[in-house]
Amino acid sequence: MAPGTDEYRRKCWDAALHAYGTGYIFQKRAERLKRKTDVLTWIGFVVPLLIGATVGTFGQYKYWNVVLAVATAVAALQLAMSLWSLVKRWTEELSYSSASATVNESLASRFAALGEDPPGLPTLRTQFEKLSIEDTARRDRDNERGVTEKERRMGMRAGLRKYQRPCAACHQVPTTMEPSGCGVCGQF
Template identity: 35%
Template structure:
C-alpha cells in the first residue's frame, strides 16, 4: 500500500521509516548474499578455464612431450575442462552475470534506502514529509524491481533473521533474539 498520498503525523512517519529501514537492511542482505555466491561461482569457472591449459603447459615444459605422466595429466585435465565448459554454458544460460550485476545494484539500492530511512527516523528534519515521500517513491520502485527477482521464502526468513540480529530484536514467532546467522528451526527467523 502506498503511503505517499495519505496524511501522516511526524510520529507515524518516523515509525514507518523505522520499519522501512528494517526491511531495506534485510533485502540488502538477501542480494548481498546472492552477489557473494555468484561471485564465488564465477571466480571458480574463470579459475578452471585458466588453470587447465596452464597446468598442461607446465607439465609439458617440465617433463617434455614424451613423459609417461602426460597422458594421465591430459585425461584428468580434459575431464576438468569438460566440467568447466558445462559450468560455463550453464552460467551463460542461467545468466549469472546479469544476476550478479542485479544483486550488486539491489544491494547498493537497498543500502541507500536503509540509510535514507534511518536518517529520517533519527533526525526528523524540518522537511520530513517531503523527504519521506521521495524515499517512499524510491522504495516502491526498488521493491517492484526486486520482486521480479524471485525472492524465496527461505531468503525472506534469512533477511528477517539478519535484520533481527542487527537490530537486536526478538522474533515475533519464537521470541528469541538472534545472535548469529546460523538458521534455527523457527519459521520466522530460521529454516533457510
C-alpha cells in the first residue's frame, strides 16, 4: 500500500529534524573555525605591530632583548599555527561549514513547511521527493566531511529540541543543549 498524507507528513518532520541537526553541527564547526582563524589573523598582525611600536617609542629599550625573544617565540608559534591551518584547510572548512549550515537550515524549514501544511497527496509526494533528492545530495557531501558520533548526538539533540520531540532512547524532550547521559541525544 502506498504511503498516505500522514506518512509523508511524518517523513517531512523526520527529515526536517535531521536536516536541522546537521545544520547545527556545521554551524558549530563554523563558529569554532571562525574563532581559530580570527585569533590566528590577530596574532599575525599584533606581533609585528607591537614590535614596531616598541621600537618607534623606546628606540634602544634596555629590555629590548627580552621583548625580541618573546616576540620571536610568539611569531614562531603563529607561523606553526598558520602552517597547521593550511594543512587542515581551516578557511576551506569554514567556508564549507557555513554554506552547509545555511543549506541544511533551508532544507529543514522547507521540510517543516511541507509537513505543517501539506498540499494534496500527489503534489505532496512530488515535492517530498524533490526535497529528498536535494537532502540526499547534501547529506552525501556532509558525510564526506567526517561528522563524528559526538557531533551526530549533538545534532540529534538540537533537532529534538527545535521540534520538541522526545528522544527514541531516553524518551525526553530536550530543553537545553547541555549534554545528557543518553547514547542518542547526549554524551557530546
